[in-house]
Amino acid sequence: MDDTQLQAWVEEISLRSFGVPFRHQASFNPRLRTTGGRYFLKSHNIEINPAQLQTYGTDEVEKIIKHELCHYHLHLAGRGYKHRDPEFKALLQKVEGSRYCQTLPGKAQRRTLPYRYKLICVQCGTEYMRKRKVDPARYRCGRCSGVLKLHTIKG
Known part of the structure; x- marks a missing residue:
């Protein structure tokens, strides 16, 4: 899957799950390591980790896209778009997006001592x-x- 196919997929998910069009750019970013995707507040663009698609398939990536679209639509509407906001949590549950992405295999969890x-x-x-x-x-x-x-x- 390339960026143009991802763009069409994000636009389709936005219309189907949120009833509002996605009017910005969606792209893959292979430099993402610890996150499934991210939403940019200034440009309103979305980036998705391609390793999530290769490892877990389209079902998991669709949940990640829904998560990022929750940030997108709530931010543009001027409502609570942060992870801790009740509006974000409610919308994420309504559209059945994932709260956290799956850990990629081979990536060791970064554990630090509780006290340094x-x-x-x-x-x-x-x-x-x-x-x-x-x-x-x-x-x-x-x-x-x-x-x-x-x-x-x-x-």
Whole structure:
């Protein structure tokens, strides 16, 4: 499938599922790795990951297209188009789009340690685990008001 066939397919899904025409560009982007597709707020264009089509077929990609069209139509209508918005969730469920795309095989999940930093009290030894780096000079120990020292956890 090429970009012109994808464009026709997106336009057909938009009319069938939403009853509103899709008037912008849809294309494949082979550089997408962790996402099934994306919608651009400024240009209103949609990009689809071609690896999703090759791996999971047209049924899964149609759900991804419906997901991106939910962003598209809600944004143009001036309504809640973000993932957390109730209008987005309701429309996505109504048109039977996918909330998340399938993970591509061979792509290792990017797992990071839950905590990358540790603050240790110099006086009492109490440890405070942190995901983000903080300036220890701005904080004191909650137990004894001692000075904190920052340590990076290897992993």
